Amino acid sequence: MLTIAFVVSVLCLCTAASPATFEKHTVTVPMIRRGAPSSTGSVNMSDLQARVDALVLKYESGIYAYAQNTGSNPPFSPSSGRRSSVRRAYTSEELTDEEGGALWQGLVTVGSPTQTFTVNFDTGFGDVVLPGTACTSACKGRTQYNPIASKSAVDRREAFKWTSPDGDMSGRVYGDVVGVTGLQVSNQTLAVASSYTPDFSASLLPADGVLGLAFPSVSRLNTSPFIQSLVDQGQISAPVFAFKFADDGSELTLGGTNNNLYTGGFTYVPVETKSFWNVRLDGISINGTLTLGSSPSMIDTATVLLLAPAADAHTLYAAIPGSKPARTPAGDQIYTYPCASATTLSLIFNGKAFKIPPALFSLGRVQGQDGMCVGAVAGSERVSFWVVGESFLQTVYTSFDMSKSRVGFAALR
Numbered sequence: 001m002l003t004i005a006f007v008v009s010v011l012c013l014c015t016a017a018s019p020a021t022f023e024k025h026t027v028t029v030p031m032i033r034r035g036a037p038s039s040t041g042s043v044n045m046s047d048l049q050a051r052v053d054a055l056v057l058k059y060e061s062g063i064y065a066y067a068q069n070t071g072s073n074p075p076f077s078p079s080s081g082r083r084s085s086v087r088r089a090y091t092s093e094e095l096t097d098e099e100g101g102a103l104w105q106g107l108v109t110v111g112s113p114t115q116t117f118t119v120n121f122d123t124g125f126g127d128v129v130l131p132g133t134a135c136t137s138a139c140k141g142r143t144q145y146n147p148i149a150s151k152s153a154v155d156r157r158e159a160f161k162w163t164s165p166d167g168d169m170s171g172r173v174y175g176d177v178v179g180v181t182g183l184q185v186s187n188q189t190l191a192v193a194s195s196y197t198p199d200f201s202a203s204l205l206p207a208d209g210v211l212g213l214a215f216p217s218v219s220r221l222n223t224s225p226f227i228q229s230l231v232d233q234g235q236i237s238a239p240v241f242a243f244k245f246a247d248d249g250s251e252l253t254l255g256g257t258n259n260n261l262y263t264g265g266f267t268y269v270p271v272e273t274k275s276f277w278n279v280r281l282d283g284i285s286i287n288g289t290l291t292l293g294s295s296p297s298m299i300d301t302a303t304v305l306l307l308a309p310a311a312d313a314h315t316l317y318a319a320i321p322g323s324k325p326a327r328t329p330a331g332d333q334i335y336t337y338p339c340a341s342a343t344t345l346s347l348i349f350n351g352k353a354f355k356i357p358p359a360l361f362s363l364g365r366v367q368g369q370d371g372m373c374v375g376a377v378a379g380s381e382r383v384s385f386w387v388v389g390e391s392f393l394q395t396v397y398t399s400f401d402m403s404k405s406r407v408g409f410a411a412l413r
């Protein structure tokens with residue numbers, strides 16, 4: 001494991017909206033990049049395939065949790081036939097989780113005295129998961145949370161077991177103090193794992209754990225999200241957070257947006273179903289020509305990929321001359337295309353087209369195939385919506401507003 005030099009800065013913006021309540025501030029969490037495919041190097045196809053599979057599994061698991069928590073399926077979920085096969089796949093009372101390409105991570109402190117962990121801040125996930133001391137081989141190299149060493153830890157006397165086709169992840173539920181950059185929440189519900197499934201393997205999740213930022217309906221433990229707890233406990237004034245992803249420094253702002261990071265206004269897109277950050281993608285164009293129409297999409301801060309329904313991915317690459325499925329062992333979810341083609345994809349949100357420049361559309365070169373690159377869009381038969389990850393999010397400043405149920409995109413400064 002790498003030793004991480006990490007700087008945590010607290011930035012009190014003390015906006016005019018809350019002049020008297022100086023404790024309700026905005027904080028900035030710097031993040032570091034780990035385990036990302038390199039856009040200049042060659043792509044490890046089996047590793048990328050594992051990321052695609054893990055990402056699909058994360059959404060299937062979240063949809064299962066949604067159905068358990070609310071008693072109905074989300075409108076964007078697959079057809080009833082497919083739903084029932086998902087049901088069969090997830091046999092236990094709770095769902096599995098996993099991670100689809102953990103790229104950026106930050107630090108949290110847990111307990112008293114504090115134990116420090118790296119976490120992946122994941123808008124496609126609803127719980128806080130940490131490796132426990134019982135997680136030995138599968139959590140090797142990770143910092144393990146030890147509730148016995150924390151005076152503030154409360155054993156909730158509840159075990160969890162999340163079953164998925166990838167294996168079981170089980171553990172115990174605790175409540176404890178969780179801190180991020182000077183903000184603190186007491187009694188945060190923690191899923192303390194005694195095993196990590198392959199989708200939590202170090203190559204897919206380099207961080208110790210995951211801090212979910214989705215709505216509570218997709219929480220496998222059906223708990224209040226960390227961001228809402230920050231508001232409830234007076235640490236921030238609104239359940240709003242924002243991400244900037246960039247090679248020269250990424251950051252997460254909690255409690256609002258950081259005016260220094262964007263210019264102009266936000267283009268807001270309403271959340272359609274409070275679950276994941278589920279917003280309407282109006283369409284996708286290639287070099288300015290509309291190629292795909294409207295689709296539900298999930299804005300996901302924990303993957304580099306754009307994941308599409310298989311048919312959409314097929315249509316998209318059919319419009320890019322020279323592209324072809326990569327034919328990895330698990331199927332044709334990944335596509336390659338001629339690096340020289342310099343294709344510009346645009347995602348249209350709320351009527352506005354946001355460009356993905358050619359450099360971000362490429363995940364890297366294909367080993368042993370001169371001039372071929374791997375496209376950032378992967379296809380899957382198992383999703384009926386798009387998942388919009390960092391290959392897009394690097395092009396914008398993104399705010400997530402839980403109280404107003406909307407996602408905002410602004411131009412990076």
Ligand SMILES: *[C@@H]1O[C@H](CO)[C@@H](O)[C@H](O)[C@H]1NC(C)=O
Pocket residue numbers: 044045046047203
């Ligand atoms: C690709 O990644 C996998 C899993 O991380 C690793 O086992 C394998 O050796 C890598 N292959 C190459 C060609 O680097």
Ligand SMILES: *[C@@H]1O[C@H](CO)[C@@H](O)[C@H](O)[C@H]1NC(C)=O
Pocket residue numbers: 175187
């Ligand atoms: C901690 O949270 C749990 C679950 O929400 C709740 O049952 C319990 O009463 C809380 N404990 C305290 C001390 O607030």
Ligand SMILES: *[C@@H]1O[C@H](CO)[C@@H](O)[C@H](O)[C@H]1NC(C)=O
Pocket residue numbers: 286287319320321340341342343344
């Ligand atoms: C998009 O435009 C670029 C630059 O003109 C060109 O190289 C590329 O082939 C075009 N792609 C498609 C799919 O038309």
